[in-house]
Amino acid sequence: MPDKKLHLTAFMRPVSLHTGAWRFPNSHADANFNLTHLKSFIRKLEAAKFDAFFMADHLAVLNMPVEALKRSHTVTSFEPFTLLSALSQVTEKIGLAATASTTYDEPYHIARRFASLDHLSGGRAAWNIVTTGNPESSRNFGRDEHLQHSERYKRAREFYDVVTGLWDSFADDAFIRDKESGIFFDPDRMHVLNHEGEDLKVRGPLNIARPVQGWPVIVQAGQSEPGRQLAAETAEAVFCSPRDLEGAKALYRDIKGRAERAGRKREHLKILPAAFVLVGDSVEEARGKRLELDSLVHYDSAIASLSIALGTDASGFDPDGPLPTDLPETNASHTSRAGVVKLAEDEKLTVRQLAQRLGGYSGLAFVGTPESIAEEMETWLREEGADGFTVVFPFLPQGLDDATQRVVPELQRRGIFREDYTGTTLREHLGLPRPENQFFA
Amino acid sequence: MPDKKLHLTAFMRPVSLHTGAWRFPNSHADANFNLTHLKSFIRKLEAAKFDAFFMADHLAVLNMPVEALKRSHTVTSFEPFTLLSALSQVTEKIGLAATASTTYDEPYHIARRFASLDHLSGGRAAWNIVTTGNPESSRNFGRDEHLQHSERYKRAREFYDVVTGLWDSFADDAFIRDKESGIFFDPDRMHVLNHEGEDLKVRGPLNIARPVQGWPVIVQAGQSEPGRQLAAETAEAVFCSPRDLEGAKALYRDIKGRAERAGRKREHLKILPAAFVLVGDSVEEARGKRLELDSLVHYDSAIASLSIALGTDASGFDPDGPLPTDLPETNASHTSRAGVVKLAEDEKLTVRQLAQRLGGYSGLAFVGTPESIAEEMETWLREEGADGFTVVFPFLPQGLDDATQRVVPELQRRGIFREDYTGTTLREHLGLPRPENQFFA
Incomplete structure (x- = not known):
């Protein structure tokens, strides 16, 4: 497997996912609403040739006992679409992955915002499909009862069909813009979706041209039975949380196998476990x-x-x-x-x-020297536990600097991470094909 | 009225609102999805010290006969939140007004996105509240029947209460971030809204700090009876479409009077008629x-x-x-x-x-020389037909260049438009107070 390379995305909260990180020496405790810090982070990630910047998200102040809540920096931050759109203007190549819920939003809005982000960024958008499992979110959206797990996944599957259908509203060549004849677009190259399903009813067409990438990249995190199946049928990158290499290999085989049985190619679905990366001069x-x-x-x-x-x-x-x-x-x-x-x-x-x-933070962690961490990552890649990692930084900015300036060069030295971007879109970074328009040749 | 000055916002579609504009010589027919043009436009507007850039919007491909539709450049463009967030990074002072519907969205999402845009832009966001009158939108959001006009306005009023309540979830001083004690924020300075009204049920709190402006600026366009009343009670800028000065004066008196009767100050509500501005060397x-x-x-x-x-x-x-x-x-x-x-x-x-x-485009138009247009605008200002204008450009880029480089200097020469911004937030540009937090002193 000489040519196989890792994909790296950064799973971000502005102050880190670790609940103590805001108190760490030199951390930016104000980063939740200080864009300067986030611009610096994403520029460093792009300089290190990361595939994507992936913004974690919630639709509520998380339900915690007040003693824990008041100590948590994870309560509040920028909204992902507005943040990533802003960050699209200070970067040129790195992918921009936003989390959006299929339970508490409308497919027309979701399709439109991702398409717009994809146009604004020149083809760098990705949609992390979540079904929003925390019941406190439901109370911010008018519902007392949280939708059941299986109901959420059923709706998510239909939601995906509607969103991808809306992205295909216009053929890539629909917009003629012939000033002489006065024809702006060819109405025969516009598709009206007219979706009427069990959970959703959406007419279309979407009022936006087809995204640069055809469809923004589809990301998913589910590890439950319906989550794995949804991922196998739809996801192009899976963000998962195995505890160790053996667990990762089993998950990898399972999801890739399901994808093949769903008629997809194994390599069109990248398995990217979350990994907390903490670097020292010695282990x-x-x-x-x-x-x-x-x-x-x-x-x-x-x-x-x-x-x-x-x-x-x-x-x-x-x-x-x-x-x-x-x-x-x-x-x-x-x-x-x-x-x-x-x-x-x-x-x-x-x-x-x-x-x-x-x-x-108690998930999978690579804690050691740049060499030991690169060695672990290479093992996971070679043994098919991962196609790359969703990197979690222990603290910022130092943890990000260590990963980008010390671990990445070691990965490059081993020939398992790119020296530079070879394309301009996130699909190109991930080696994913641009989807055909399902309604137009 | 020696100190009274005009406010100017630009009412934008990327190719202009005029349906023939994309065919005009030198127009950018591809501007709907070419951010380079929009960045150039907004930078020119900021250089001319405009108060705000105001993005028109629809939630559907408009329902037109196909012969008209295929000739229209107004069918598709960027989504406003993603666009304005991107544009926030190429500007420093100009306000950013987005249209968002109270009929087809959730107050938690709307509150969150505007708060986020306000943080990202350093206090430059404005919300153009629309109730979305076109029935084809309803079919993109799962409904066959369009909500009745009065029902839409009732929901809009409640929606406004919820959104502004969510913006006040945290006191301005809630975030202590004391690394030593480990207290990130004071839970006594967080308000749980627990709204239960006729149309909406939203728990809160919003998972975002209070906006820089306290609340983003509230804009409205309604001219119907319930539209005027909603504007009088809630709007800080009214975007209206009188046909002539007499009609404008009547509307101005009516809305300002209603605002006073609602307990507000006249000067805290700016009347900004839409005006198509077309400049020539002679009339x-x-x-x-x-x-x-x-x-x-x-x-x-x-x-x-x-x-x-x-x-x-x-x-x-x-x-x-x-x-x-x-x-x-x-x-x-x-x-x-x-x-x-x-x-x-x-x-x-x-x-x-x-x-x-x-x-x-058949609305109010100022068609003439820089001097004649400035004269008309000054008359409208002095006679209380307007506090400024929502400028519509006939074609781009030339119409925008003419307005910013020829009309604005003439307005400045007359002392009725700013030479430079004196503040940094949109509220400061418009002379509007920062709202007190309704839950915290």
């Missing part, structure tokens, strides 16, 4: 930085995370002792609980450190 | 250019406009003769019909020219 120094970062998570909110993971109240445990070995039997998922116990043992964490890890 | 040359522009409207679509205005089929009239004097009695509005007859007489227009005027 020990990197681990020390991680403990320092975790220590900034307040114990009150941290211990709540540990209690939830264990399924038992952990607030009575000695914070500075090891995790008790005589945990009571509970209803907590065995997998989740076993993972927590193993984590404490492997890294010799105290109860406090374990709680702060869970309250900070 | 005759300007009128000639207008005839040339109108002549680019195809006769088939033009004659349909005339038939509608007269309430009778005009396709049998001699295109190159005068309007027949023996028009049959019809159900057409007498005002509209009398206006058309008067227009034909005043400007000695043939049937063809009259039809092309109606099919092109």
